[in-house]
Amino acid sequence: MSHDYIAMTFAMSVGGQVTLPVYAILLWVTVGNGLRFGPRYLVAATAAALLALATTTFFNSFWRGYPYVVGTLMITAILVPSYIYVLLNRVHKAYNAALEANLAKSRFLAQASHDLRQPIHAISLFIACLRDARLGQEEQQMVDNIDRSLQSVSRLFQSLLDISTLDSGKISEQPEDVSIGEILNDIKQQNSEAAQWAGVKLKLVATHKFVRVDPSLLTTMIQNIVSNALKYAPGGPVLIGCRKRSGKLSIEIHDRGPGIASEHLPHLFEEFYQVRERGDKDTEGVGLGLSIVRRLSNIMGLEVSLRSEEDKGTTVIIDGLEIVSPPTQAPKIPNSKPVSMLDGLRVLLVEDDTNVLLATGILLEKWGCIVQQEEVLPEGKDVTCDLIITDFDLGAKTTGSDCINYFRSKNGRNIPAIIVTGHDENRVRDDVGDPEIPILSKPIRPAELRSTILALRLKLQRQTVKTVPSLQ
The missing domain is CATH 3.40.50.2300 (Response regulator)
Incomplete structure (x- = not known):
């Protein structure tokens, strides 16, 4: 700012009427500093502009010969930044109010998710106890139905908790060398029951690659994508596998569902966005899954892409995983039981x-x-x-x-x-x-x-x- 105002003052002082248009640059720089750095810089820039005009008038005879013009320029140099100052204060107040509302929403979601997880956790454990209680076939089917409904609610609260945690800015990547095959196999096992309920054949292409990544965050990403495939592509196969691209590893999840119309594709990673067509049946969830995937990928420096064709299916790709050498395995202790x-x-x-x-x-x-x-x-x-x-x-x-x-x-x-x-x-x-x-x-x-x-x-x-x- 000092260099700008010194240069413009010098130009207007020695140039006379030829350099009078430099005043437009002076005004532009003054307003620009305020918009870029905030109201306090705007006040400082306005003071520097007035000092530049006063100095120019003192050293330049042409300016001293038109006092009314100089007065008009000074009034303009005060009024325009003053109006911008008022607008900036209003914008900052609106921004702070929006930020506080967003933080309040995050706190509410986190607290609500925590409080509701307690009874869901207890019900899940009681259901596990009931499964071992030698129930009849009809009673066992009822327990399965309760478990299925409970898992739907559990996934909803997991999404709410994930998005509130992301809003708080407390998530950071903690990478380590992990077997991508073990992560994918665990996800397949965790979703085997849900896949059976949805009539989906969940297939996994085995891989022995190791990658450096945060396993918890990557698992959350893949879990959200697989859950979407089970919800929106029931009755068909879902394939999970890996490819090597440009020295990096990518994870691909393919389904054979109805696909997504092209007009929806640019909005799929937005929060709370769901593909709804007239006459569609209700689907569980609130449209947070892919938004969580995108935000976690940004934290880990990965790329997520989605392609889909109507009546052919959808593919989601997580790209950019760093491949590492397998760690040395410690000898396993045999265990027969x-x-x-x-x-x-x-x-x-x-x-x-x-x-x-x-x-x-x-x-x-x-x-x-x-x-x-x-x-x-x-x-x-x-x-x-x-x-x-x-x-x-x-x-x-x-x-x-x-x-x-x-x-x-x-x-x-x-x-x-x-x-x-x-x-x-x-x-x-x-x-x-x-x-x-x-x-x-x-x-x-x-x-x-x-x-x-x-x-x-x-x-x-x-x-x-x-x-x-x-x-x-």
């Missing part, structure tokens, strides 16, 4: 919600665990356990990380632990500060909880084997 590994496992279960506590306890006992159930941190009690499963919010200003640290310190050993929460995983991870503690988001599928417990026990067994000295 993985199903019985939970027999006799002593579990301390801490959960402040009575229904969730009861449902989780019943499920763990069905798996063969010995469970001690507590609604609050059991300070002062003698607790001997092999695993701690705790909610994150325990009341009385106590968190799951406090609970884990308390019993680890009391027992003098690093007891394996799992934290279950309805909050954003990254926020909880920052509070826990231990990457070895799995964090599971409510509502949890029983298979996910069981596999996490098994993984922790296998890891503990490996560590135990390594510490035992070999016999010579």
Whole structure:
């Protein structure tokens, strides 16, 4: 700004009437600084413009000879920026109001999602208990219908929680070297039941590639795309596979659904946009899936594209995954009876919600665990356990990380632990500060909880084997 005004002042001072049009540039620079940098810079620029006009008048005889012209130019240099100043203040007030409304919406969505996840989580666990209750065929079908409806609600709240977390700006990428085949296989397993309900044959092309990516964010992206395929392309096959392009790996999800008309394609990644035609049946969801996919891809530096033809199907491509070399695999410990590994496992279960506590306890006992159930941190009690499963919010200003640290310190050993929460995983991870503690988001599928417990026990067994000295 200093260089601009010094140069223009010099030009007008020494140039006389020939350089009088420089005033237009002076006015343009003054208004431009205000629009670019805000009201305070506009005030400073206006003061600099008036100083430039006064200096020019003092040194230039031509300007001194037309005092009324100089007065008009000065009044213009005050009135135009003043009007712009008023408009900028109004724009800033409107922007701040919109920002506050957006933050309020995000807070509401996050709180509503968290509160509603508690009963959904409990219902999901009770359903898992009912499946093992030797029900008749008719009753089992009713349980399946309840589970199907529950998963629809669960996916809706997952979308709401994802979008509110993205709005908060707290999501950051945490890349690591992972097997893309394992991620895709897990997604296939998680959606096998939903695919069966939709009459979809879910196919996966196996791959042994490893990529450097945030597995949690990538899983969310693929899960949203697959869920859309199951919703909008029922009754046909859905294919998930990978291709290598220009040294990078891309993930492709193909369906054989009715396709999407060309006029809808530019809007598919907008929030709350849904393809609706006259006479279409209602479809679950609120139109957030692809918006979440696009925003997560921007965070991870990936590219997402979609192509579709009516009556032929739709393809979604996630491109730009960095291929890495497979890590060195540690030798696996043979295990002939993985199903019985939970027999006799002593579990301390801490959960402040009575229904969730009861449902989780019943499920763990069905798996063969010995469970001690507590609604609050059991300070002062003698607790001997092999695993701690705790909610994150325990009341009385106590968190799951406090609970884990308390019993680890009391027992003098690093007891394996799992934290279950309805909050954003990254926020909880920052509070826990231990990457070895799995964090599971409510509502949890029983298979996910069981596999996490098994993984922790296998890891503990490996560590135990390594510490035992070999016999010579």
